[in-house]
Amino acid sequence: MPETLEQSAGRFDTVLIANRGEIAVRIQRACRELGLKTVAICSEADRQAPYGKTADSFLCIGPSTAAKSYLNQDAILLAARLAGAGAIHPGYGFLSENAAFADAVEKAGLVFIGPTASSIAIMGDKISAKRAMMAAGVPCVPGPDTALPDDPATIERIALEIGYPVIIKAAGGGGGRGMRVVPKADVLHEAIALTREEARKAFGSRSLYMEKFLEHPRHIEIQVICDDHGNAVWLGHRDCSMQRRHQKVVEEAPAPGIAPDIIQPVGLACVQACLQIGYRGVGTFEFLYEDGAFYFIEMNTRLQVEHPVTEMTSGVDIVQAQIRAAQGHVLDLIQGDVTCEGHSFECRINAEDPESFLPSAGVVTHLALPAGPGIRVDTHIHAGYKVSPYYDSLIAKLIVHAPTRAEAMARMREALAGTEVEGISTNIPFLRALFEDGAFAQGETDIHYLEQWLKLRRAA
Ligand code: ADP
Secondary structure, three states, X not given: OOOOHHHHOOOOOEEEEOOOHHHHHHHHHHHHHOOOEEEEXXXXXXXXXXXXXXXXXXXXXXXXXXXXXXXXXXHHHHHHHHHOOOEEEOOOOOOOOOHHHHHHHHHOOOEEOOOOHHHHHHHHOHHHHHHHHHHOOOOEOOOOOOOOOOOXXXXXXXXXXXXXXXXXXXXXOOOOOOEEEEOOHHHHHHHHHHHHHHHHHHHOOOOEEEEEOOOOOEEXXXXXXXXXXXXXXXXXXXXXXXXXXXXXEEEEEOOOOOOHHHHHHHHHHHXXXXXXXXXXXXXXXXXXXXXXXXEEEEEEOOOOOOHXXXXXXXXXXXXXXXXXXXXXXXOOOOHHHOOOOOEEEEEEEEOEOOOOOOEOOEXXXXXXXXXXXXXXXXXXXXXXXXXXXXXXXXXXXXXXEEOOHHHHXXXXXXXXXXXXXEOOOOOHHHHHHHOOOHXXXXXXXXXXXXXXXXXXXXXX
16 A cells, blocks of 8 residues: 555654765754754764764764765765664765765665655766756757767767857766867867767766857756655745856855746746656756856756755755655645745855965864854854865855845845954955955856956956
8 A cells, every 4th residue: 555645754763964064064953953863974084073962973984085984885874774874864065966875875775865866867967967858848058968979070060050169068077077168160079089088087988968158158046846746846046156167156046137037937847847857855957047048057966055045035944845855745835835035145165275275274273253133154163173184175154145135245245254264264355355346246247257357356
């Protein structure tokens, strides 16, 4: 007999958090608020992590290098068994988009807090993702939804049909790698050969595809949340165009200057796509936006670093909703309930030199964090915390919310002024300067803006 909703809900009462840093704190908090017990894990470098003390169990699973700890699937599964966890939350990065891991977790009889392994696999291959999106009516960047053949004449014909400039992308690419822009025909074959070799080495697959290169796009994304019972909603949009080397630095919600009637059909198409592929949990559809049109580039099948800006505007606790979906609960909101209010910004505070952007490790000797209405800080650091050189340099996320974008900017300026981190270098001076910039204040800057702004500042 099939399970009733009541029987299937509440599939676990203890969650192992397979991650570190600020997101480990964020997930632990959500679990506790839902009445769930937590298991924290760490590498040797993270033994002093504050979330270890507040978890119900804390296990060191391996040496400092991520490959031997946070990426060690067997060690994580063993820790889950030892600590009696019924579910694993992967956070972001590390194993969060690893279909084999999601599969191994489920095979071990545990719940993977995320989509099924097959959803992760479809979306992890950019060609199959594009095909699934086109089938669901999501607008995509012009170009075929098939891998490039080896035949040079066919490749040339595809490029001509799309029109130069084109971009060659690895089907298995990620993290801004495995892409090459081709401005004109005479460098096409060289670009293909180089990208194929890079893709084979970095992603273990030489599969490539080609699409139109958009010259001045903005990066706009749509947050979705789905349950296991055929319900899905989108929670508005974010603008993440402030990027350096394809890495997001500042995010905001909503994306400024986007009329509701333009974004509405895109959001609904994303929901439709989720229903068609049987998607479960939270996810993000990333788009490039140029001249009033949206073009899908990829889907992230996990919680994202920038989820707080959507939490601030929608009032939905995305991490709790994600956990409840994994427990088998029916989504407790419908699209008509979703209202996004005000404006939110997030600054990623990184332990890095504000000029060279080189990572900065060491002990935090003094820490002052801002507080007040509409200010939120997601962090795992404290005075005396040792920032290790082994992992991502993100040490805190500063998030603000206010009725209007201008007020939210003013609030962020004030929050940044009240943030003091000593003992290590951080990008705070750079963020303070960025929030004084006139063009950013106007909004609607494209994905190249930050790099150009940095170049001008260096030249001045
Ligand atoms: P990754 O998975 O490596 O992050 P994405 O497909 O999300 O790769 O692309 C990363 C970034 O590369 C985008 O945010 C954008 O800056 C740029 N990019 C990707 N596709 C295009 C395109 N068709 N035209 C212009 N820029 C692109």
